[in-house]
Amino acid sequence: MVPASDAGGSIPFSEFVDRALYDPVAGFYATGGRAGGRGDFLTSPEVGPLFGAVISRALDEWWHELGDPDPFVLVEVGAGPGTLARSIRLAGPECAGVLLHVLVERAPGQRLLHEAHLAGWVGERSGEELQAFVLRGLVGTGPVFVSAPEPPESFDGIVFANELLDNLAFDIVRVRPGDDDGEGVVEALEVAIDEDGLCEFVVRALDRPGDTATRELAAKTDSGGTGSWFPLQAQAIGWIADMRSRIGDGRLVVIDYASTTKELAARPDFGWMRTFRGHERGSHPLDSPGSQDITVDVALDQIQMDVSANVVESQSDFLERFGIDELVDEGRRVWEANPHAPGLNEIRGRSRIREAEALLEGGGLGGFTVMQWIVAGKPDEADETGR
Ligand SMILES: C[S@@+](CC[C@H](N)C(=O)[O-])C[C@H]1O[C@@H](n2cnc3c(N)ncnc32)[C@H](O)[C@@H]1O
Structure with missing residues (x-):
């Protein structure tokens, strides 16, 4: 991380994330990234x-x-x-x-x-x-x-x-407490990109006219008053x-x-x-x-x-309110009616038990x-x- 004064131009982190995920040519989702067993994450x-x-x-x-x-x-x-x-x-x-x-x-x-x-x-x-x-x-x-x-x-x-x-896409900001009657200072972590395409975080005070919306949103968000970095989700x-x-x-x-x-x-x-x-x-978000x-x-x-x-x-x-338990019981009955020569329906029925465990797991x-x-x-x- 380099201080803003040493940095050249930087872009908001939200802009970086938007490009990294959705650039039509090089973004994560343009180059094959996706949900699913054969993809990158399970939903x-x-x-x-x-x-x-x-x-x-x-x-x-x-x-x-x-x-x-x-x-x-x-x-x-x-x-x-x-x-x-x-x-x-x-x-x-x-x-x-x-x-x-x-x-x-x-x-x-x-x-x-x-x-x-x-x-x-x-x-x-x-x-x-x-x-x-x-x-x-x-x-x-x-x-x-x-x-x-x-x-x-x-x-x-x-x-x-x-x-x-x-x-x-989201921004990363912090609100540093001000003195007794002064306002807190809102800073953002932005991304500086050098000519070799290497990215680095820089800290920038949000004090330009174009920063007003982000600064006001950050200031009215209750982040606990500790001055820690937090995600700001304007999008x-x-x-x-x-x-x-x-x-x-x-x-x-x-x-x-x-x-x-x-x-x-x-x-x-x-x-x-x-x-x-x-x-x-994955690795560091700027990698x-x-x-x-x-x-x-x-x-x-x-x-x-x-x-x-x-x-x-x-x-x-x-899921319980909309009857997941009933669907699992129904699947179990289908499986138990024909466990020795199961067809697709029986296999789907049995698989509901494992699926429900994953969908209901409190820590997941x-x-x-x-x-x-x-x-x-x-x-x-x-x-x-x-x-
Ligand atoms: C984490 S994936 C979830 C996919 C699916 N809903 C699931 O649960 O498996 C998020 C998806 O939202 C798409 N996405 C992101 N922003 C979007 C937007 N503004 N409008 C439509 N799709 C968007 C991404 O391209 C990606 O395919």
Whole structure:
């Protein structure tokens, strides 16, 4: 780390992360990085089809709550290679005939993977074409799957994002306590890149006119007053606001590893930031940009700064509420009925036991946080419909 005064130009860490992950040519996700057994990290959809089977039950409940609309729009953001869509299709929820599942994925290489083994996939749409698509009824011809680089502008339905927020770019800041009546000084860890492409952290006081938004956000975040470095998640905050503004009636559901800024700031050695490559922990985040995933624990207080979530619970509580135990028992019965000459169904049935253990484990996926924001009718629509 070099002091700012010795450094030349530097870029915000968020810009570095965004390029390292999403540069269209050299970024981690452009060069083959992905979730999955054959990828770089394991997520709940990638554990096996059980996660999608539970989500299918939740979808049915949310569909009924909305009055059984056709189409029933599910916008999955950060869909990766499309594994959750395949599991939902396999589970065959009650809403399947009217289900329009939009797989929103920023990385073009990942979108190319959506088509495989996904009957009902109709290709890629964007802009007005996608917007028209989410308004057209399916009259029982679903489920229909469509890939998109961006979510539709406006729709009724569900936005679902598993492990997206931890993959959005973030800054690293600290607020040094001021004297008695002075304001604290906000500093950022930025990245200086030399002509050989070597990257180094530099400390910069956020005192330029262009720093105002970051400085104010850092100052109003409760990081515990210790002056420690913490992640500032302006992109995640903006994403939540953007998604809520696109939903007319419905809900935003996000699942991720999460904590509070105060707890994160108290961790030693930037313990809230991790890198991954080929199922192993990666190296220092500034090492060979694009070669590894860079992720951050999501700060619950920051992403609820504007609007509190209506439901916040652990992944294990969420999955239990939507009947994971029943699905495991059902799988066990299928297996036990024919254990000597098992077919695919029997094997899937037995595998649910192991999948549930992984999905519910308190120190792992089961300890992730599920957050839901319920969006019920925009005020201007309320006038027109009389609600
Ligand atoms: C950690 S992976 C999770 C993939 C999948 N949801 C899962 O749980 O296996 C995050 C994915 O989000 C994608 N992503 C990141 N920012 C995005 C954005 N703004 N819109 C859509 N996809 C995005 C990345 O390209 C990556 O495929």
